[in-house]
Amino acid sequence: MKKGLRRGLIIASLIIVCGGTVFGIAMVATWDEYDDSYVFYYKPETPASIERISINTDIGKINVKYNTTPTDYYVRIDADIHVVGPFVKEKSFSDFFKPIVWINESTAVVKFSLESKPMSWIMFIGGSKIKINVTLRTDVIYNINAEATTGAVEATIPNNTILDQINLEATTGSVELFANGVNFTNNLRAIATTGSVKLNFTNCILEDSDPEFTPEHAKEAIATVLMGYLSAKRGSPVTRDDLMEVYKKKGTKSILEGLEKYVKNNYCGE
Numbered sequence: 001m002k003k004g005l006r007r008g009l010i011i012a013s014l015i016i017v018c019g020g021t022v023f024g025i026a027m028v029a030t031w032d033e034y035d036d037s038y039v040f041y042y043k044p045e046t047p048a049s050i051e052r053i054s055i056n057t058d059i060g061k062i063n064v065k066y067n068t069t070p071t072d073y074y075v076r077i078d079a080d081i082h083v084v085g086p087f088v089k090e091k092s093f094s095d096f097f098k099p100i101v102w103i104n105e106s107t108a109v110v111k112f113s114l115e116s117k118p119m120s121w122i123m124f125i126g127g128s129k130i131k132i133n134v135t136l137r138t139d140v141i142y143n144i145n146a147e148a149t150t151g152a153v154e155a156t157i158p159n160n161t162i163l164d165q166i167n168l169e170a171t172t173g174s175v176e177l178f179a180n181g182v183n184f185t186n187n188l189r190a191i192a193t194t195g196s197v198k199l200n201f202t203n204c205i206l207e208d209s210d211p212e213f214t215p216e217h218a219k220e221a222i223a224t225v226l227m228g229y230l231s232a233k234r235g236s237p238v239t240r241d242d243l244m245e246v247y248k249k250k251g252t253k254s255i256l257e258g259l260e261k262y263v264k265n266n267y268c269g270e
Contacts (some may be wrong), residue, residue, distance in 0.1 A: 033091035034096070035082050042075035042104040042111065048152045051075070052143040053134075057114040060130025062146045064155035066138050076135040077106075077112050083128040142166075142187075148173055152195075170195055179204050229255050232262045246253045 044051070051074055055062050083096060102115035114132065130151070136142055141162050146153045147169040155168060159181035167189045168175045175192045180202045188206065190197050203215070223243060230246065231238045233255065248253060 009014070012131035030087045030089045032084065032091075033084050034088050034091055036093055037081065038079040038100065040075075040077040040079075040102050040104070041073045042110050043073045044234055047049070047140070049144050050109075050141050051135075052109040052145075052224065054109050054111045054145040054147075055132060055134055055150065056112070056147045059116050059151055060114070060132060060148065061152040061154065062132045062148050064134045064136065064144060064146055064153075066136050066156070066161065068160050071135075071137060074137055074140055075110055077102075078131075078133040080129075080131045080133070082130070085128065100170060109217075139185070141185075144168075152176070152246065154178075176200075226252055226255055229259055229262075233259065 004101045025208050025221055042053075053075055054159060055064075055077070060108075079100070081093070081096075083091075093199060096116060098115045101111060101115075103109075103111040112132070112134075114130070116138040133148070138145075138158060138161055140217075141164050143164045144155070144166045146155065146167070149171045150173060152173045152175070153168045153170050154174075154176045155166065155178070157166075159162060161181070162241070163186060165186040166177070166184070167186070168177060168191070170192045171194065173192065174197070175190045175195070176198045178200045181204065182201075183205045184207065186207065189220045189241065223240065227238055227240070230243060243252075246252065
């Protein structure tokens, strides 16, 4: 009984070792790179007041940006595919992905979708890069939906742009939004189920309404707080001129140095 078990374990071990060796040789022999790119345009015959677009991919990065020079198209999508890994040799696009979905005619929503085939992940382990660059026009109002299952979503909205609504989602990955001087007339949504979300706003308006507090209000509030700290350190009232003098000579950071003992003394009434 023990002899049979020992023989079985030896055979099993040989199969694992030899099989692993064969698999390793196959990986090396079929290791290769695959590069391809596709370009899609959307130019409506009758433009809508709000152009709705939806971009989806289950792998890679979606990058939404706006044009820097005048264009006649409303949407341009550049899909750049770079696959590195085993079993890639002599493969084609259809071996990695399902047919690209591109719906841009007679539809209320322009749709782009890239989906990889089951089990194709093993071909992506060599450091593959899938990039979907979406270029929009600054003079058009959009409703944007961009979703990546595994990867990242990034959007950069330039100054003086009006945006109806934007939804950025990543199941596993990161979401980043950079907006400068943008009027968001409707909802804004950014979600990463497993990953990170980074939102950067400068002089933006949400839901087409002016903010309750302006940058000037924020500056005044900070100046008031710093004057309070400076007064605590000096033990006497201070003016805005006193604050500006410290700013020019030492910088306002100097006011915070060693502040804790003065705040403690004032709090304790010492």
